[in-house]
Amino acid sequence: MLKTALTDLLGIRYPIIQGGMAWVATWELASAVSEAGALGVLGAGNAPVNWVREQIHQIRAHTANPFGVNIPLFSPFAAEVVELCIAEKVPVLTTGAGNPTPYIKPAKEAGIIVIPVVASAALAQRLERAGADAVIAEGEESGGHIGEVTTMALVPQVVDAVRIPVIAAGGFADGRGLAAALALGAAGVQMGTRFICTEECIAHPNYKQAILKANERSTMVTGYSIGHPVRCLRNPMARDFEALEKRGASEQEVIEFGTGRLRKAVLEGDVVHGSLMAGQIAGLVRDIVPAKVLVERIAQEAEDILQRLPAQLIR
DSSP states (O other), X not given: OOOOHHHHHHTOSXXXXXXXXXXXXXXXXXXXXXXXXXXXXXXXXXXXXXXXXXXXXXXXXXXXXXXXXXXXXXXXXXXXXXXXXXXXXXXXXXXXXXXXXXXXXXXXXTTOEEEEEESSHHHHHHHHHHTOSOEEXXXXXXXXXXXXXXXXXXXXXXXXXXXXXXXXXXXXXXXXXXXXXXXXXXXXXXXXXXXXXXXXXXXXXXXXXXXXXXXXXXXXXXXXXXXXXXXXXXXXHHHHHHHHHXXXXXXXXXXHHHTTHHHHHHHHOOTTTSOOBOOGGGXXXXXXXXXXXXXXXXXXXXHHHHHHHHHHSOO
């Protein structure tokens, strides 16, 4: 069994965290991943408190295992959702797209494990000092909102910069990736794109099929002009977004063009006008399986690889 600092910290069986993807990571997926022995994470996105509360209750109705809630700090409801998580005694809180420092102390005082997403070693150090229990070092290979440093370069530098556990994110879909992350010094991995193609994920079948058809060159990044780069699969919407930015559209035009596009893809299955957020690892996603099968397969692959490695060395 792959026992690491992350499994000890979270009380989970496998060192795998499911990414808290807005619209995609609902209670159905989060509870299935947690029940499988990894950490399922509810994606709060920009959702209001009442929706998040109901989702938390549904997760608890379907698993007794630890789970988390992800809060993007640009959400207008972020502060209220943090208060809700404290009141509901959510086991784990992950954050992204902003500075979680004001929320770390009250969350920890409520017994919540706080794990922010970071895109630099400097930010990881700052959040460690603020009391974060672990950090997710996310490279630019990931889907959705991204930073500027690749996972391979970022993870070992964050590992060297902090004493708390580091979770590697961006570019992971199988046991080889998990084994590689452990070799880099990480205590586990976070995966988003790979979990979209599970049976429990509510994403539209068209979205899942687009990921299954992808290769290593199928993604592109838009949003640089407004300082919020997002990685998604190439489609007419993404190309139109890119053209809009190239002609110098205003920030307001760009924001209005992109608003609601992820929902259109996830719920309506519109692969032409919707935003198909996915990471570069989409090319390794080749099947749709139950979350339990996926988690156990990845953990077993990683364990087998780590056991075989010594025999591969020429002495």
